[in-house]
Amino acid sequence: MSWLDIAPDSPFSLANLPFGIISTSGNSTPRAAVAVGTYAFDLSTFSPASAPAKVKQHWEAFSQPTLNTFASLGRPFHREVREYLQTVLKDASNKDAVSKCLIPLAEVTNHLPLKIGDYTDFYASTNHAYNIGVLFRGPDNALQPNYKHLPVAYHGRASSVVVSGTPIRRPWGQILLDPKAEPKVPTFTPCKRLDLELEMGMFICTPNNLGEPVDVQSAEEHIFGYVLMNDWSARDIQAWEYVPLGPFTSKNLGTSISPWVVLADAAIPRTEGLPNENQLASYLQEGKKANMLDISLEVDLITANGKKKTITKTSSKNLLWSWPQMIAHHTITGCNLQPGDLFGSGTISGTETGTEGSLLEQTKGGKMVVNVEDEERKFLLDGDSIVIRGWAGKDGERIGFGEVGGQILAPLDLGKK
Amino acid sequence: MSWLDIAPDSPFSLANLPFGIISTSGNSTPRAAVAVGTYAFDLSTFSPASAPAKVKQHWEAFSQPTLNTFASLGRPFHREVREYLQTVLKDASNKDAVSKCLIPLAEVTNHLPLKIGDYTDFYASTNHAYNIGVLFRGPDNALQPNYKHLPVAYHGRASSVVVSGTPIRRPWGQILLDPKAEPKVPTFTPCKRLDLELEMGMFICTPNNLGEPVDVQSAEEHIFGYVLMNDWSARDIQAWEYVPLGPFTSKNLGTSISPWVVLADAAIPRTEGLPNENQLASYLQEGKKANMLDISLEVDLITANGKKKTITKTSSKNLLWSWPQMIAHHTITGCNLQPGDLFGSGTISGTETGTEGSLLEQTKGGKMVVNVEDEERKFLLDGDSIVIRGWAGKDGERIGFGEVGGQILAPLDLGKK
Numbered sequence A, B: 001m002s003w004l005d006i007a008p009d010s011p012f013s014l015a016n017l018p019f020g021i022i023s024t025s026g027n028s029t030p031r032a033a034v035a036v037g038t039y040a041f042d043l044s045t046f047s048p049a050s051a052p053a054k055v056k057q058h059w060e061a062f063s064q065p066t067l068n069t070f071a072s073l074g075r076p077f078h079r080e081v082r083e084y085l086q087t088v089l090k091d092a093s094n095k096d097a098v099s100k101c102l103i104p105l106a107e108v109t110n111h112l113p114l115k116i117g118d119y120t121d122f123y124a125s126t127n128h129a130y131n132i133g134v135l136f137r138g139p140d141n142a143l144q145p146n147y148k149h150l151p152v153a154y155h156g157r158a159s160s161v162v163v164s165g166t167p168i169r170r171p172w173g174q175i176l177l178d179p180k181a182e183p184k185v186p187t188f189t190p191c192k193r194l195d196l197e198l199e200m201g202m203f204i205c206t207p208n209n210l211g212e213p214v215d216v217q218s219a220e221e222h223i224f225g226y227v228l229m230n231d232w233s234a235r236d237i238q239a240w241e242y243v244p245l246g247p248f249t250s251k252n253l254g255t256s257i258s259p260w261v262v263l264a265d266a267a268i269p270r271t272e273g274l275p276n277e278n279q280l281a282s283y284l285q286e287g288k289k290a291n292m293l294d295i296s297l298e299v300d301l302i303t304a305n306g307k308k309k310t311i312t313k314t315s316s317k318n319l320l321w322s323w324p325q326m327i328a329h330h331t332i333t334g335c336n337l338q339p340g341d342l343f344g345s346g347t348i349s350g351t352e353t354g355t356e357g358s359l360l361e362q363t364k365g366g367k368m369v370v371n372v373e374d375e376e377r378k379f380l381l382d383g384d385s386i387v388i389r390g391w392a393g394k395d396g397e398r399i400g401f402g403e404v405g406g407q408i409l410a411p412l413d414l415g416k417k
């Protein structure tokens, strides 16, 4: 408990203390803050007089426009800062000093929390991979032979990762109007099958050198924290472009993340993930069963007319591979990770109706509809918004992610066809 | 001609003036230079007293540790700087002032010329795509239906791009020892089929905003310049991992580039590229025939014992898609490009024996050998070095790229299997 009077169901309890980058109308310089209750606690203006020496020494990291420097200081430092902040925020004698640095969240502009060097998107939810595989390649080849031997992934586009609230423009691209017609001749058109992908994102803090893989047992120490992610996807463009080198422009239109990074040191509950009957290669053997974060996830679809439906309820535990396993695999051939690198989990889907992390799955490739009050959707229409929420933990010590939202803008008029 | 006495066959003529980032034993601070004859001309220590006002105003960009700021100042500025430097270097009255800033290339340490935000690797050489397609999928599906409709590409790993001379460690990874055996069970082992890929690299200067595609007709103005590239590739790891989302760890072990960026404003000769019978989508219609750079390219393989062979002679014109077409396609769904982003052309291969840009192609997937004096190679062995050279233009006005080289280190001992 705290003099701060944080509501029991607040996503931003003292057990959470997620970090972000904010600016305000009065101070347009982006700087670091933690979310607590209904406030952003502006770290750049708080004086850490009573902090441990090392924390004081590096406090200027919170005046920087990204969290990269803070992240690069490593997990032990993050723990020290978290402990210090919890002490400060619990102790009523700090009320005056702290209050001066509290800004109502409603008055805050959020920025990308880290400068992202590279972004990698995994494909770690067996249920999603199976559902998509059925639609793209049929049930016989739905899961490729490699799927349960290694965490399948591809490099995403770091520059197009944006913070929650950024509008997403419906893209133009090449699609096959009739995928079965021969010869295959594409049409240049605005995307007709624009979709969301419900994912978790993970940021790297501690780097490794090129040529030096990260051991799966110590990979956890390379994790800065987690965010919610929506990997907007142009399904019709993806289907035409993705062979043989993978998705490209269909995933470049924007990837949205939530603004508050829940640090790896916040005690998110863990549980077992999806089953894997394979004997794994040594570098992927993590040796603990409860290696999945258990975060409740929900997706709302809100139409231009304000009609609203929670279309998905699922959990982040629906993954075959843990974050440490993804790190070990990403670096096994020597790839160097850097502070601020972003991993996506891949779309997270359960096995039942209403637990799928994409419209492509919910509508069986556009063959069915999702009802949003009196409207129907197969894919996203202009003006639609998607909001993803996520939280873990009990009342009073909630570890909430807040939300990541974005609205679809009408396509440009590219005129000539 | 110039008082500098540049050899007629020097890659670094006054018509070239490529930019790079250097340091020296006497001054370890990375800063900008141009290569001219056998020297690096240190721009950070040269006083641009007689330069046009705008050039003088931005000269401090050359004291930065990357060329990103210079690149971001745009093509008109690059032209102004090039003209000024040519004037300075031709005029004997500058001999004393210039000489103080000339450092023999042999005494210079080269660094990555730009900080790379994102790196994208294309697949633009039809000959290479066909050869690889035959090996991976057989002749019937060698070229996928989309290949001649859009520039196929995938996102690469920006962090693992390294400058010429950086050693490359043979990676461990999962491979199928017998690709035909069922069930498919991978083995964790050092890569047995390590290969080079001869490519050209292109750096972006002028950015575009998310959601705003770059028109193919103005895309040329977004090009900063070009380098040679070797996209080291673990073929056995690639074959197992690449379905369905594309190459990942097989391309993360390191990608080497030459240190001197030949600016787009250097007049590299142009010619026609590979034929395309398709009616292209409007956003890819460039409307000029001679849209390919014509750069002579050679690859040397040097063994640990010092045996040497030029295994490849080809030209950069062996591409189906031009750089402006790649830019237009990359951005068509709205992807934002940033100064310092790197594009790779994809492996460049001609149609004849000895013109292929990879060992995979030269040895028909390891079925034949390449002779290097009295040694034989199917793929690269530990201690082997690859050196790629490239140049265009006539004697006296050569536009040379110098070279990109790298040696293969023995794999780590990852011990336990």
Ligand SMILES: [Ca+2]
Pocket (backbone or CB within 6 Å): A121, A197, A199, A231, A344, A346, A347
């Ligand atoms: Ca995804």
Ligand SMILES: [Ca+2]
Pocket (backbone or CB within 6 Å): B121, B197, B199, B231, B344, B346, B347
């Ligand atoms: Ca390549």
Ligand SMILES: [Mg+2]
Pocket (backbone or CB within 6 Å): A156, A157, A160, A231, A232, A251, A252, A253, A254, A255
């Ligand atoms: Mg994306």
Ligand SMILES: [Mg+2]
Pocket (backbone or CB within 6 Å): B156, B157, B160, B231, B232, B251, B252, B253, B254, B255
């Ligand atoms: Mg590479």
Ligand code: NI
Pocket (backbone or CB within 6 Å): A116, A117, A118, A119, A158, A159, B116, B117, B118, B119, B158, B159
């Ligand atoms: Ni990147």
